[in-house]
Amino acid sequence: MNKTISIHLQGVPFIIEEQAYEILRNYLERLIFLLKNQNGVEEIIQDVELRMAELFSSKISSSKQVIEAVDVEEILALLGNPEVFADYENMDESFKRVENENDEKENLYVKKRLFRDEENGILGGVCAGFASYFGVDIVIIRAIYVLLFIFGGFGFPLYIILWIITPRAKTSYEKLQMKGKPVTLEHIKSEIEDTAESIQKKSKAWGKKMREETTVLKGIKAIIRVISISIGIFMILSGIGIFIMSMVFIFGDPELIPAQINGEFMSLGKFGELVAENQTDMSYFFYGILFTSLSAVGLLWIGGIRLIVAYGSKWFKYVSGTFTVVMIVGIVLLSLMGAKTGRAFAVHGELEKELFSLNANELNLVFETSTHVDAKGYRTVSQGDMGVLKVVKNKIYFHGVHVQYHVSSDSLYHVKEILSSQGHDHHAALKKARNIEFKTWIASNQLHVSTYYKFPLKDKIRDQSVKLIIDVPAGKYVKFRDKVVYPYYDEAKGESDEERMHGYVHGNGEYETW
Amino acid sequence: MNAENTQAQMRKGILEYCILSILSKGEAYPSEILEALKNAKLLVVEGTLYPLLTRLKNMELLSYHWEESTSGPPRKYYALTEQGNLFLNELDKTWTELNEAVLSLTKK
Numbered sequence: 001m002n003k004t005i006s007i008h009l010q011g012v013p014f015i016i017e018e019q020a021y022e023i024l025r026n027y028l029e030r031l032i033f034l035l036k037n038q039n040g041v042e043e044i045i046q047d048v049e050l051r052m053a054e055l056f057s058s059k060i061s062s063s064k065q066v067i068e069a070v071d072v073e074e075i076l077a078l079l080g081n082p083e084v085f086a087d088y089e090n091m092d093e094s095f096k097r098v099e100n101e102n103d104e105k106e107n108l109y110v111k112k113r114l115f116r117d118e119e120n121g122i123l124g125g126v127c128a129g130f131a132s133y134f135g136v137d138i139v140i141i142r143a144i145y146v147l148l149f150i151f152g153g154f155g156f157p158l159y160i161i162l163w164i165i166t167p168r169a170k171t172s173y174e175k176l177q178m179k180g181k182p183v184t185l186e187h188i189k190s191e192i193e194d195t196a197e198s199i200q201k202k203s204k205a206w207g208k209k210m211r212e213e214t215t216v217l218k219g220i221k222a223i224i225r226v227i228s229i230s231i232g233i234f235m236i237l238s239g240i241g242i243f244i245m246s247m248v249f250i251f252g253d254p255e256l257i258p259a260q261i262n263g264e265f266m267s268l269g270k271f272g273e274l275v276a277e278n279q280t281d282m283s284y285f286f287y288g289i290l291f292t293s294l295s296a297v298g299l300l301w302i303g304g305i306r307l308i309v310a311y312g313s314k315w316f317k318y319v320s321g322t323f324t325v326v327m328i329v330g331i332v333l334l335s336l337m338g339a340k341t342g343r344a345f346a347v348h349g350e351l352e353k354e355l356f357s358l359n360a361n362e363l364n365l366v367f368e369t370s371t372h373v374d375a376k377g378y379r380t381v382s383q384g385d386m387g388v389l390k391v392v393k394n395k396i397y398f399h400g401v402h403v404q405y406h407v408s409s410d411s412l413y414h415v416k417e418i419l420s421s422q423g424h425d426h427h428a429a430l431k432k433a434r435n436i437e438f439k440t441w442i443a444s445n446q447l448h449v450s451t452y453y454k455f456p457l458k459d460k461i462r463d464q465s466v467k468l469i470i471d472v473p474a475g476k477y478v479k480f481r482d483k484v485v486y487p488y489y490d491e492a493k494g495e496s497d498e499e500r501m502h503g504y505v506h507g508n509g510e511y512e513t514w
Numbered sequence: 515m516n517a518e519n520t521q522a523q524m525r526k527g528i529l530e531y532c533i534l535s536i537l538s539k540g541e542a543y544p545s546e547i548l549e550a551l552k553n554a555k556l557l558v559v560e561g562t563l564y565p566l567l568t569r570l571k572n573m574e575l576l577s578y579h580w581e582e583s584t585s586g587p588p589r590k591y592y593a594l595t596e597q598g599n600l601f602l603n604e605l606d607k608t609w610t611e612l613n614e615a616v617l618s619l620t621k622k
Contacts, residue, residue: 009587010587010588011587012586012587035565038565039568039569039572040568040569040571040572043568043571044564044565044568047544047564047567047568047590048561048564050544050587050588050589050590051544051545051548051560051564053586053587054545054586054587057585057586057587058586077559078559078560079559079560079561080558080559080560080561080562081559081561082561084559084561084562085561085562085564085565
């Protein structure tokens with residue numbers, strides 16, 4: 001049994017025996033060392049590695065998949081000593097240099113250059129490259145970067161520009177330049193060991209890919225990466241938005257619900273109380289909303305982070321799995337609440353009451369928008385409550401009254417009111433209908449109609465509504481603000497239209513017919 | 515005197531010329547060039563070739579392009595540039611002259 005190491009040569013992956021790897025590494029180290037000041041060293045190394053890949057490939061068959069030491073020795077013999085690589089014109093010089101290496105220490109230091117360090121980077125390795133260049137911890141560079149992004153706003157375009165203009169450290173030689181380490185055997189050794197370690201992790205998956213990847217493909221990938229990061233950032237930001245909104249919605253008193261309770265805007269929780277049949281349903285509603293919105297936020301954040309780091313781990317799976325479960329629980333709670341509440345709306349109950357009979361030539365409608373008249377006789381016309389409902393002192397106030405006209409069977413006006421409500425059974429529906437308080441009264445030929453009606457808070461909102469039925473004697477009228485509203489006179493046809501027999505009194509006292 | 519060293523020097527001197535000659539027959543990737551050189555017994559170890567190729571490329575006598583290979587890594591196909599052709603013509607003349615010179619001197 002022998003230990004093997006995964007390597008790649010110009011993107012072609014190989015499994016190689018540890019001993020063979022040592023030989024190969026020493027050879028390449030020596031080669032880089034000898035050629036380090038030569039023009040085009042990277043290309044020479046690239047050519048050599050390509051040739052090695054070709055020769056290694058020929059050594060591999062279905063029955064032999066590991067490169068052994070003997071293979072490497074054979075191939076290296078074919079290539080010749082690293083010394084033969086020294087271009088013959090520079091031969092003397094390069095030998096001199098080797099001899100003088102102890103005297104000229106600065107000669108051994110590679111001139112530092114800025115490269116992108118994709119091995120240690122998240123995105124394009126720009127931050128990691130800077131970290132190497134300045135010799136500081138990558139976290140510091142990233143932190144500065146994130147601050148630039150948040151407060152300056154130019155962090156993102158800056159990154160893209162740096163990504164484009166900074167070359168990627170591809171070869172071992174460039175990686176040394178990036179770190180600015182002296183090219184000593186010791187350092188190349190550690191460098192190659194680092195590389196081998198990271199390659200070991202990546203090469204299997206990447207080796208094949210890298211080989212097929214053209215520059216265009218890489219460009220497209222980078223663009224996709226930028227897009228996915230943008231989407232990730234957007235997801236995180238909208239997650240924050242939803243989080244704040246749901247917090248305000250659930251616990252705060254936003255003006256989002258067009259409803260007021262004792263003069264204040266209503267929170268979602270309080271709104272739920274108006275509908276939910278009992279405390280259990282109420283908590284279903286509350287926790288349902290809470291779980292659903294928070295897990296949505298969590299999933300957005302996790303998804304966003306996942307897109308940005310482009311690095312999968314079990315952790316993501318666990319957390320997003322948990323959020324999904326929480327969301328399902330939330331949805332189940334909301335469905336339960338919905339089903340139970342729906343059940344409470346099952347039966348319709350309707351009560352009818354004859355209110356007035358009036359002998360008059362015409363009937364005038366007067367709408368009472370507010371019942372409150374203060375000590376000085378002022379009636380409140382508007383108090384800023386634009387909403388459809390409000391709650392005052394354990395009563396729920398709704399506005400809007402339906403009116404329906406019929407032809408009277410005699411010579412009198414007849415006014416009836418119909419109160420209706422839903423309930424989980426007939427008895428409950430009728431009881432809730434009976435609890436509706438609605439005011440109309442007759443003064444001479446005026447029918448005063450309150451635009452509001454109210455019912456006890458404990459009845460809950462069960463589609464309580466109020467309708468007035470007005471029987472109009474033949475040939476007589478109903479007027480609103482001195483204008484005939486029934487029978488409707490169609491000016492185009494020049495005749496009255498008795499089919500147009502519906503009216504609706506709005507909360508603000510406006511009236512429409514159809 | 516070390517004959518080996520002189521032999522190596524002589525081989526290296528004409529190696530450049532031979533590489534350009536091989537490529538004048540059509541583009542080739544390093545392994546094909548190596549094959550040709552080995553068959554002609556001009557090359558002992560492959561390592562000598564690579565610095566030369568890079569140097570010739572840097573002198574803009576050669577250019578290369580990548581081609582996918584069905585077996586193994588992608589191949590770097592080298593070809594003569596126009597400048598390389600002119601350069602080779604010069605070398606051809608020199609070689610002919612040298613050859614004649616050597617023949618006339620060594621003929622007994």
